[in-house]
Amino acid sequence: MIRKARVVVASLVLLAITAMFLDYTGTLHEYFSWLAKIQFLPAVLAINVGVIIGLVALTAIFGRLYCSVICPLGIFQDVLGKVLKLNGKSWKQHKYRFSYSPAKSILRYVMLGLLVIAIVAGINIIVTLLAPYSMYGKFVSTLFAPVMKVVSMGVEYIDERLGTYLIYPNDVVLSGGLACIFGVLFIALCIVASKNGRTYCNTICPVGTVLGFISKYSLLKVQIDTDKCKNCGLCEKRCKSSCLNAKEHKIDYSRCVACFDCIDECKHGAVSYTLRKNNAKVKNVDEGKRAFVTGVALAVGASAVKAQHKTVDGGYATIIGKTVPPRTTAPVPAGSGSVSNMERHCTSCQLCITACPNRVLSPSQELGSFMQPRMSFDKGFCRVGCTACSDVCPTGAINKIKKEEKTAIAVGQAIWIADNCIAVSKDENCGNCARHCPSGAIEMVVREGVSAKAVPVVNTEKCIGCGACEHVCPSRPISAIYVEGYKEHHIR
Amino acid sequence: MNNQDISRRQFLKGVAVAGATVAASEFLSSCSESKSADTQAYDPNAEVPKDKMTYRVNPTTGDKVSLLGYGCMRWPNKKDENGKDIIDQEKVNELVDYALEHGVNYFDTSPVYCQGHSEEATGIALSRHPRNSYYIATKMSNFAPEFQTFEGSKKMYENSLKYLQTDYLDYMLLHSIGGGGIPAFEQRYINNGVLDFLLAERKAGRIRNLGFSFHGDVEVFDYLLSKQDEWKWDFVQIQMNYLDWDHAKEQNARNVNASYLYRELEKRGIPAVIMEPLLGGRLSKVHDHIAKTFMERTPGKSIASWAFRFAGHFDGVLTALSGMTYMEHLQDNIRTFSPLEKLTGEELEFLDKVAKQMISYKTIPCNDCKYCMPCPYGIDIPTILLHYNQAINEGFIPGDKNESEYSALRRKYLIGYMRKLEADRRADHCVNCGVCMPHCPQNIKIPFELQKIDQLAESLLNK
Numbered sequence: 001m002i003r004k005a006r007v008v009v010a011s012l013v014l015l016a017i018t019a020m021f022l023d024y025t026g027t028l029h030e031y032f033s034w035l036a037k038i039q040f041l042p043a044v045l046a047i048n049v050g051v052i053i054g055l056v057a058l059t060a061i062f063g064r065l066y067c068s069v070i071c072p073l074g075i076f077q078d079v080l081g082k083v084l085k086l087n088g089k090s091w092k093q094h095k096y097r098f099s100y101s102p103a104k105s106i107l108r109y110v111m112l113g114l115l116v117i118a119i120v121a122g123i124n125i126i127v128t129l130l131a132p133y134s135m136y137g138k139f140v141s142t143l144f145a146p147v148m149k150v151v152s153m154g155v156e157y158i159d160e161r162l163g164t165y166l167i168y169p170n171d172v173v174l175s176g177g178l179a180c181i182f183g184v185l186f187i188a189l190c191i192v193a194s195k196n197g198r199t200y201c202n203t204i205c206p207v208g209t210v211l212g213f214i215s216k217y218s219l220l221k222v223q224i225d226t227d228k229c230k231n232c233g234l235c236e237k238r239c240k241s242s243c244l245n246a247k248e249h250k251i252d253y254s255r256c257v258a259c260f261d262c263i264d265e266c267k268h269g270a271v272s273y274t275l276r277k278n279n280a281k282v283k284n285v286d287e288g289k290r291a292f293v294t295g296v297a298l299a300v301g302a303s304a305v306k307a308q309h310k311t312v313d314g315g316y317a318t319i320i321g322k323t324v325p326p327r328t329t330a331p332v333p334a335g336s337g338s339v340s341n342m343e344r345h346c347t348s349c350q351l352c353i354t355a356c357p358n359r360v361l362s363p364s365q366e367l368g369s370f371m372q373p374r375m376s377f378d379k380g381f382c383r384v385g386c387t388a389c390s391d392v393c394p395t396g397a398i399n400k401i402k403k404e405e406k407t408a409i410a411v412g413q414a415i416w417i418a419d420n421c422i423a424v425s426k427d428e429n430c431g432n433c434a435r436h437c438p439s440g441a442i443e444m445v446v447r448e449g450v451s452a453k454a455v456p457v458v459n460t461e462k463c464i465g466c467g468a469c470e471h472v473c474p475s476r477p478i479s480a481i482y483v484e485g486y487k488e489h490h491i492r
Numbered sequence: 493m494n495n496q497d498i499s500r501r502q503f504l505k506g507v508a509v510a511g512a513t514v515a516a517s518e519f520l521s522s523c524s525e526s527k528s529a530d531t532q533a534y535d536p537n538a539e540v541p542k543d544k545m546t547y548r549v550n551p552t553t554g555d556k557v558s559l560l561g562y563g564c565m566r567w568p569n570k571k572d573e574n575g576k577d578i579i580d581q582e583k584v585n586e587l588v589d590y591a592l593e594h595g596v597n598y599f600d601t602s603p604v605y606c607q608g609h610s611e612e613a614t615g616i617a618l619s620r621h622p623r624n625s626y627y628i629a630t631k632m633s634n635f636a637p638e639f640q641t642f643e644g645s646k647k648m649y650e651n652s653l654k655y656l657q658t659d660y661l662d663y664m665l666l667h668s669i670g671g672g673g674i675p676a677f678e679q680r681y682i683n684n685g686v687l688d689f690l691l692a693e694r695k696a697g698r699i700r701n702l703g704f705s706f707h708g709d710v711e712v713f714d715y716l717l718s719k720q721d722e723w724k725w726d727f728v729q730i731q732m733n734y735l736d737w738d739h740a741k742e743q744n745a746r747n748v749n750a751s752y753l754y755r756e757l758e759k760r761g762i763p764a765v766i767m768e769p770l771l772g773g774r775l776s777k778v779h780d781h782i783a784k785t786f787m788e789r790t791p792g793k794s795i796a797s798w799a800f801r802f803a804g805h806f807d808g809v810l811t812a813l814s815g816m817t818y819m820e821h822l823q824d825n826i827r828t829f830s831p832l833e834k835l836t837g838e839e840l841e842f843l844d845k846v847a848k849q850m851i852s853y854k855t856i857p858c859n860d861c862k863y864c865m866p867c868p869y870g871i872d873i874p875t876i877l878l879h880y881n882q883a884i885n886e887g888f889i890p891g892d893k894n895e896s897e898y899s900a901l902r903r904k905y906l907i908g909y910m911r912k913l914e915a916d917r918r919a920d921h922c923v924n925c926g927v928c929m930p931h932c933p934q935n936i937k938i939p940f941e942l943q944k945i946d947q948l949a950e951s952l953l954n955k
Contacts, residue, residue, distance in 0.1 A: 160911060165904040169911050315577065315607055315862065319870040319916045358953075379915060385954040422923070430923040435943070438954075474869050474923045 002273060003260035006068055014075040021140035021354055022148040024172045029355045029392045036351055036394035038070060039133040040207045045119070045345045046396030056214060063215040063222070067201055067208060067257040072136040074201055074208075074257065080193035081240060087195070096237035098197055100245040103252055108202070108209045115206040119344070125370045128348045132205050133394075135185075137349035138371060141363075142182040146174050171359055173379065178363065178371075197240025202255040212254035221276045222256060222263065224249045228270035235262035235271055320476040322378040325417075330374035331465050331485030333361065333382070334409040335390035335398040338488045346372045346397035352389035358382060360467065361389060372397075375411070377467035377483065382411075384438050384466060407439070408492040412465030412485040414442070414458045420480035423453040431456070433469035433481050442469060442481075456481060461492075533791050540823045544830035545595030548810050550763055552726045553700055555627060555662070557811050559804045560829040561598035561765065562591055564614045565605045565861065566815035579606055579613045587822055588617035592625060594826045598811045600629040600765075601656070602667060603648050611655035619657040628656055629663035629765075631705065632690065634680050635931075645686045649693075663765075664690060664699040665729055669716060670708030671930060677712050691723065705729035705767065707933035710748040713756070720760055727810060728757050729765040731933075733775060734802045734843040736768075739851050746935045754806060763810035769803035770796055770814060772859025779853050779885040782846055789842070796821070797828040802843060804832045855881040856941050857934045864928035864938060872917040873928060873938055879909055880945050890952060902952050909949060919946035 013035060020032045036042065043051035055066060067074040085094045111130065118126035128134065152170040159166045192200050201208040224235070226249050236246035239262055243255035263271045329339060333352070336342040348371035353361045358380035361373040373389070375382060384407050390398045401409070414433075422428040433456050434442040441462035444454035456469070458481075465483045473479035546559040568587075570580040588599075601614045611630060618626055630652045634645045653659060666687070669677055681687040693699045703725050706713050716725070731740075732750035740747040757764045770776055776796035778786070786795045803812035816822040835843070858877040867873055883889045883905055890901035909918070919942040928938045 156911070165907045168907055171910075171915070315865050316872060316917065317866040317868055317870040383954045428923065428925055430925070432921070432923045435924075436920065436950075472920050474921065 003264040006065075006258070006260055010069045010075045010078070013069055014072055014079070017072045017136070018140055018144070021137055021351065022144060024148070024152070024170055024354060025168050026355045026357050026388050029351075029388065033351070033355075033392040033394070035070075036133070036349065036392060039394055040066065040071075040211070041131045041347060042133065042349070042394035042396075045347065046394060048396070055211075059211045059214040059218060061219045063218040063220060063253060063256060063258040064208070064211045065258045066211055067198075068259045071132055071207070073132040073205075074198070076136060076139075077189065077193040077198060077200065078240070078259070080190055081197055084190055084194035086191060096234065097195070098237055098239050098242050100236050100239070100247075101242045103243075103255060104203045107204075108212075111204050112206040112209045122340075122343050124343055124346070124348070124372060125367060128371050130204070130206055131347035131349070132201075132207055134347035134349035137351055138178075138182050139186055139189075141350040141354060142175065142178045143186055145172055146179065148172075149174065171379065172354075173359065173362060175363070177365075197242065198255075198257055199242070201257065202241055202243070208257075209254075215256065215258075216253045218253065219275060220273055221253060222251060222258065222260070222271060222273050223276070224251070225270045225272065228268050230268050230270070232268075234265050238262060238265045322479060323477040324376060324378075325470065325478050325482035327415075327482060327484050329412070329485035329487055330364065330376065331412040331467075331483055333373065333375060333389045333398050334406050334411050334464075334489065335387070335393070335401040336489070337399065339485070340487070342372060342397050343369060344397075345395045347395055348372045349394070351392045351394070352398060355388045355392045357386060357388055375467065375483070375485070377470040377479075379471075381467040381471040382465075384464070407464065410464045410486060410490040410492065412483040413460045413463045414465070414469050414481050415484050416456055416458060416481050417475075417478070418450060418455070418480075420475040420478055421451075421455055422474055422480070423455045424451040427451070427453055429453050430474060432472045432474060436468040436472045437463075438466060438468060439464050534794060535792070536820060536823075538827065540594060540826050541830040542594050545826070546804065546829050546832040547595075548763070548807075550701070550727070550810055551761065555701075556597075557627060558595050558597045558829070559809070559811055559832055560596050560800070560825050561600055561629075561811035561813040562588075562596055563767070563813040563815035564599055564601035564610045566817045567606055567610060567613055568817050579609050581613055581616060584613050585617045585620070587816065587819060588614075589620075590819065591822060591826075592621055595830065596822075596826065597626045598629065598663075598813075599626060600663075600813050602631040602633045603652055603655075604633040604635065604667075611652055615656040615658075623658060627662035628658060629665065630656065630661060631665040631667035632681075632686065633667040634686070635667075640680055640684060642684045642686060642689070645680075645684065646689065649690075653698075660698045660700065663701045663703065663727065664694075665702075666690075666704035668707050668933060669704045670706050670710070670712045671933070673709045674712055674715060677715075687723070701726035703727040703729060703762075703765070705765075706753065707731065708746070708935065710752075713748070713753065717756055717760060717762075720762070725762055727763045727765055729767050729813075730754065730757070731768040732764070732766045732803060732809075733769050733771055733799055735771065735775065735847045735850055737802075737847070738844065739847050742851055743857055744935050754808065758808045764806070764808050765810050766803045766812040768859055769812045770799045771857070772815075772861060774855070774857070774859060774881070775799040777882070777885060778850065779855075780887055782849060785846065794824050794828075796824060798843065800825060800828045801833060801835055802840075804829060805835045805840075853884055855884050856936060858936060859934060861933060863931040863933060867922075868925065868927055869921055869923055870917055871919065871922055871942070872913055873942070875912050875917075876919050876942060876945055877936070877938075879912055880941075880948075882908070889948070906949070906952055919943070919949065922946070 016032045017035050020028045023029065037048065038051050038055070040055050043055065059066060069075065085091065089097065114126060115130045149170050149172060152167060156167055156169060189200065229249060231246065233246040236244045240259065241255045241257055243252035244262055245251070260273060263273060332339050332342040348363065350363065350371070352373050353363060360375050360377065360380055360382045362376055363371045364374040385403055387401055387403055387406060390401045418424050422430050431444045431454060434444045439462045441459045442456045443459065445457050446452070446454050465485065467483045469481045470479045470483055473481050547556045548559055549556055568580045568583045569577040572578045599614055599618060601610045603611055606613070618628065632645060632649065634640050634648060638644050639648050652661065666681055690699060690702055694702045704716060706728065730750060730753040732754060736750040738749055738751055740749045754764055776794070776799065778795060783795060786798060800812060800814070803809060814825050816825060856877045858874055858881065860874045860878060862874055864873045888901045888904045890898050890905055892898065922939055922942040924939040926939055932938060
């Protein structure tokens with residue numbers, strides 16, 4: 001019964017989070033972004049005291065229930081373990097494939113230490129690879145999003161023929177390089193989950209380690225009644241955390257994720273989830289020597305995959321795709337305050353990137369900010385009326401801002417490149433940047449010795465770095481006007 | 493700028509006068525019969541008559557020309573192996589075979605249609621039939637400077653003969669006279685000796701009828717007609733339909749009412765070939781309210797059939813051109829003209845009411861001719877303008893944010909806009925260079941309209 005409840009809640013949570021990461025229209029984020037905000041590491045980075053206290057209390061009372069019903073990566077591993085059978089065993093054998101093994105405490109504390117050091121020192125790539133919820137976000141954004149794209153194209157096809165206008169075209173930008181990188185990690189996770197259950201959660205995951213420390217002292221615990229136990233050992237064989245020692249009737253509560261599979265398994269009513277007894281002291285278990293390949297250590301190759309451009313038919317002029325202008329600082333969204341705040345807080349879960357309706361955010365491919373959102377304007381620009389990224393960010397990397405505040409935040413400033421401007425090179429009356437500037441920061445002026453036609457002049461006091469000018473600039477592949485990001489946002 | 497003397501005569505009165513003069517002059521004979529209006533629902537599978545086509549006789553050559561002419565500007569496309577649009581020759585053959593079989597015998601093309609491939613495709617399809625079973629019309633489309641030399645224009649003419657697989661042309665037109673005024677006309681045809689060349693070709697019999705098509709500055713139209721004694725135009729192609737008949741100027745001050753153009757031709761006994769009888773579909777894809785009026789009145793007839801009946805109504809019309817991409821349109825038009833059922837006085841009055849209502853909706857007069865394309869900055873101009881028109885006609889331009897329907901309308905408008913247009917081809921990328929403007933036969937201020945549409949999209953996106 002209690003296991004069924006866990007499965008139902010976990011399924012709903014996983015479905016909602018996955019759907020949110022796939023919903024390129026930003027509709028579901030309104031309803032489910034709280035699920036991202038109650039994730040442990042993001043809440044710690046956001047110093048979201050309420051959530052931290054709540055999760056600590058939850059764990060202190062119920063044990064690591066968080067890992068079974070809140071963490072999407074944890075739930076997802078349960079799903080993988082259930083549906084993937086990677087050896088020649090029968091499904092029945094597969095179900096009982098586990099056995100007790102001692103905790104790898106040193107590895108766990110090393111990983112936790114690494115994360116703490118990485119956060120303090122701002123080594124983002126380590127945070128990116130260790131944060132469990134965010135890792136799930138990256139799997140969905142890089143691996144499931146292409147599937148979503150195909151599905152949405154199918155739906156759109158029908159929608160278009162029915163004339164029902166249900167869905168917006170899926171304009172999510174996909175990256176083959178990132179799909180390869182996270183594909184390898186994903187395969188590693190599949191192998192581990194299928195063969196060894198929650199091994200990742202109990203050796204690598206730093207959140208698991210922290211919560212495991214608390215759950216040792218939790219109020220409610222899974223406990224074995226030695227009077228009722230017939231020593232059949234089935235509970236141990238089903239324990240995906242390998243933390244149940246049936247022979248000694250002991251459970252390592254630092255690793256138990258409160259999945260209740262053992263309770264479900266015991267036909268004698270010997271396993272129950274009850275208030276802790278004082279004598280149920282956990283015995284320290286020896287360090288094992290079992291080799292464990294995580295596949296996490298991976299050379300992160302530069303992914304030089306460019307956005308594909310549709311070939312045009314003969315009735316249209318060919319459009320050369322835009323490339324990134326020579327900016328030294330890629331702007332970060334309003335709400336993040338500064339590049340360093342972004343770097344310190346972001347676990348690169350990709351939620352803001354999915355939620356951005358203007359396709360301004362994309363994962364950084366720089367090593368120092370790998371997978372964190374950075375702004376670029378080849379697909380759109382940052383509309384002043386939109387606060388989608390700040391609404392969904394769970395880590396405090398992008399703090400919540402109001403629409404009214406946004407017009408007063410400058411994330412960068414527009415810079416004009418004379419040689420690229422068609423007013424100079426083609427003697428054309430253009431002014432498209434000035435026409436589209438939402439803050440009226442661009443004036444077209446005739447500058448003697450530069451061009452006979454008017455060229456843009458940017459009033460940096462008014463420019464907020466939204467990128468409208470860069471987006472609509474006809475100069476290709478590099479716009480003649482581009483946004484240079486501010487390391488520290490300017491407030492007007 | 494010469495201020496034309498276009499009197500604001502009443503629509504009905506004008507039509508009546510026109511009819512009477514034609515009847516008296518008897519320079520064209522009509523074979524139309526009247527038929528009772530049917531009250532059945534529209535049946536796309538209704539029989540398509542093979543031998544009931546209405547024909548008009550060309551007074552100079554005696555050509556018996558079908559009142560429905562085939563416009564070869566909108567041939568069906570397919571994707572080639574690179575995903576590029578190319579003409580679907582098989583379908584063209586099928587359409588041409590069907591048209592000939594059902595009495596259509598006039599085919600109007602140009603070296604610039606369908607990205608320059610129309611003549612070739614039309615030639616392939618027609619050459620499979622006896623040369624005397626159809627009339628070919630093509631044009632001297634020397635718009636680009638490289639064709640405005642004598643040699644360039646001559647080359648264009650020779651290529652037309654080659655692509656159309658023939659050694660004579662039945663109808664030859666100076667293409668789109670009027671744009672750019674008298675100077676452009678002189679540059680394209682007089683100074684380089686091209687008109688003299690074409691007159692000589694007519695004398696030699698390789699051009700059986702010489703005429704011109706007209707859009708734009710009426711001064712040029714008047715000038716060419718004033719030289720009728722010298723140049724002896726055998727026919728003139730004009731834009732005529734129930735909207736432009738008396739309301740062209742109301743839509744755009746630089747345009748000329750078709751009633752004026754038609755009467756000027758009629759006075760001189762010059763047969764008129766009608767282009768844009770349906771305004772590129774604008775007279776069939778009408779506003780929902782207007783569509784309802786039509787459908788209530790004649791549920792058994794297509795909305796388009798009204799526009800074609802109007803074009804064929806005037807006896808001075810030799811043929812009305814329709815660019816039929818789909819077989820269903822061809823069949824529907826054949827039915828309309830087999831035989832033509834002339835409009836009654838009441839029906840003409842009804843159409844004028846419809847026209848007045850139409851111009852009260854502020855659609856953009858784009859007929860999707862694609863002359864503006866390719867835009868050097870890659871913008872898909874006609875698709876943008878037509879999306880806007882569709883939104884007006886179907887009533888999904890979102891208005892006040894407080895309206896209950898606002899979000900549904902916004903959704904429909906934006907989804908449609910995004911689906912039809914890649915991001916880089918939308919109106920926000922128009923740089924206002926104005927290259928498109930001189931090419932537009934309807935004199936649309938394209939950059940202005942694009943900016944208007946961009947502002948609408950932007951206001952919806954920045955919710």
